[in-house]
Amino acid sequence: MAKADIEVQQPMHMHPEDFEEEDPEEVLDESADPLEESGHTVDSSDDEIDESVAEDMARFEESFVGIGKRYRLINRIGEGTFSTVYKAEDLEYNNYDNRWDVDERERRKWSSPSGRKRGSRRPHYVAIKKIYVTSSPIRIFNELELLRDLKNGDSVCPLITAFRHQDQVVAILPYYHHHDFRDYYRDMTISEMRLYMKSLFTALRAVHQNKILHRDVKPTNFLYNPQHSRGVLVDFGLAEREGTDWHKCVCTESLEERRYQVAHSVYMQNQQAGHQTTSYPKNDTRNSRRANRAGTRGFRAPEVLLKCTQQNTSIDMWSAGVILLTLLTRRFPFFHSADDIDALLEITTIFGRKKMRETAFLHGQVFETNVPSYSEHGHTLEKIILWCTGRTSSDKGAPKKELSDEEKEAVAFLYRLLECDSAKRITADEALHHPFITKSYEENEADQDMVDLVAA
Template sequence: MESVVPGRGHRDQPFTIHEDAPSTADTEMLESASPEDDDNVEQMDDMADDMEGADDEDQESDYSASSDDEVVEDPYVLQDMEKLQNSFPGFREKYRLIKRIGEGTFSTVYKAEDLLYDDYDNSWDLDRDNDRYAPPPLRSGDGAEAQPSRRRKPKYVAVKKIYVTSSPSRIFNELDLLHDLRGCKAVCPLITAFRSADQVIAILPYFRHADFRDYFRDMTVTDMAIYLRSLFTALASVHSHNIIHRDIKPTNFLYNPATRRGVLVDFGLAEREGYDCKPCVCHEPMARRMKRAAVKKLAAMPRKGGYPRDDTRPSRRANRAGTRGFRAPEVLFKCTEQTTKIDIWSAGVILLTILSKRFPFFNSADDVEAMIEIATIFGWHRMQQTAALHGCMFETTIPTIGKSGFSFEAIILWSTNRSGKELPEDEQLAVEFLKRCMELDPSKRISAEEALRHEFLQLGLEQEAEGKGETGDDELDILKV
């Protein structure tokens, strides 16, 4: 069995995959890797081609289920857990699988007890000091009956089994990015990883969370601010490393309303900003953009309904990976130079979902329907401007799509059955923040760092400070946030 071990550095000490020396025991979690170990990595398809194959399918989250402690009774799940334990020699001595907590397009995640927790560095665990300073049991000489020493409470991890259908480049990319993000606030750290033949598993901290659908309708504006502040803290950390998550959605942000702490997970579609991209006209000045022949040609085309019979425009290929309903306009228009701002749009969709109390808010079947949904809100005039920003053209003959669209205030009032009324002052502040997140032009969209300084995300700071340290009986493995 081979182990994938994260190093201590970042880009100066690249992530490596290596094979341990032959042993009858299970592979140890080594702290370093030799230069010769890099030869074990066999690169196949590039990540862009791999992601393109998943564009037409809705990207499911690995953590789609909440972490309730129900007993595993499904024979298929039990069989799958048994097969996983047998695939890695010595796995049973390190971890005890408990149940499956999530299943996505590219992987399955299990909850497991870390049997060798005390043998390794656990700096990722916030609660490790709680047990260290626990009061010792009373002795009989202290005037009380002798008490047995208390056993340390179990520590849990999440075991992510990555499907063999994922290319080696995709797997290596995800683990490499997680390695770079170690120590980042509100981001799921990589503890270690193992490879046996073509099977790869990643060991991550287990984070107890609630199902988004169970609490988002009951959130107050202050609750929204605390939730979004935790999410944007994670985005700020990720974006500071020039990494695009590409799949921001509620099921990829594990949040516990009781502790008001969340963590960003699932970097299976993440990529470094600028990776395998080509220049797009959206990054050029307006004057130069309007001089381009392609834009002039698009503007001169007859504006009629339907598709042109003989379309002479060159095809465009761009990364469209992500989940339908959360893709930014530049992704739908196939911008070839996408930035971290696509994550900000997705976070804005989450806020719109909470404010409108409708999940999912956007429910399109493909990219064309997704454009229509966005155009219904912003109007066809602004969508035309957005299309021209990326050298494209947008036309529609759907009568329900007006020129100016609707305001977010009107949409929220209508969806919450408050038509004819006005939004309270705190909700107006939330809508103001929402407008900054869901700006059609990515260059005008707010950044994660700017968002953390916004007045809306300052709400509830005192309540959040008071709530820190309050954990339930099973809050034993909260991530560092």
């Protein structure tokens, strides 16, 4: 691991007990709009940079004294709600142990001894994440600690080191060559989707095995290289350990206990009193429900929107399902809600009012809507995909179009991800053993056999 100090900066020494507790109000960290954020994420190297970006980098080097002695800033490659990320050359790469460098390990594995010696003089790049000073110290500490714990996780971005100068904190991370999601998501074949999702679930399995929720799984946080069929999960700014600030939720109770609580709820008492519509008590003495709703609009799971107080790693699997739905429908972002209510209604459009009522009751909530366009049973994912890809026709005499066999396999897998009941949702480890994903191994073996045949 690289040494964490330079002339002015000191190594990060932060302890959670040194910080005050956060305001005990409901937690909601809203990442940027996914489409807007994607526009701020580039994979640029030495291309000509905008004047505004050059000025931004100059201000950063001026404010963070000494950073220019260790790193040569090249370009700004990411800009989000909580941080800015720069690509930089590590000027002292050869002075440290760099076991984190996956690309260098791969290069050395296949190069000759003389090539390895020549390669040591080649430039090596890192990503410098400048965390905004508006972030609370405890959150910064949490992100760095989780990255440290995940340093050996497959397809997870490790922390190389971190620096602090006055109130400014930067994290030094590996730089990964990747493509902008918008450049390839419309053209991916089902086989390519298998490889993409396999890489994503490999990362999520490593994270979830450590009982960590990423909380912000989305395309801009999964840096994918289609040429290598390899991606890496980044940005743990909203991540947390499972069980953090948990409060008992009825979704963990037995079916009998949930039925009992529903039967004795204020809602049911109003129904039994003859109220035809949902009403609320004038003087409600119950405490308001607090729950972590951090994440990005359009990627939050139903239990997050319904303020479940015992959220677990399954929320990341729902977000992964939204990515697969995006790939299959060729629509990004697929969900584009303004707030949590809109988000619930968007999900209702697909799954129907009946499913959303059941899901809400699961978490001790009541879901009601009188919007006539929302049907009781919703629509199948097959129909949604056909609509979005322009394979439906208003001509009743036209032949009925259907999904291909490969698409049907993908949809069957998608239903396991977009399961409204989090207890029934597939896990990352189960996903990697699902036939839809395991078929990628068979396809890779077939491709390798063909390469061997041509070589012979």
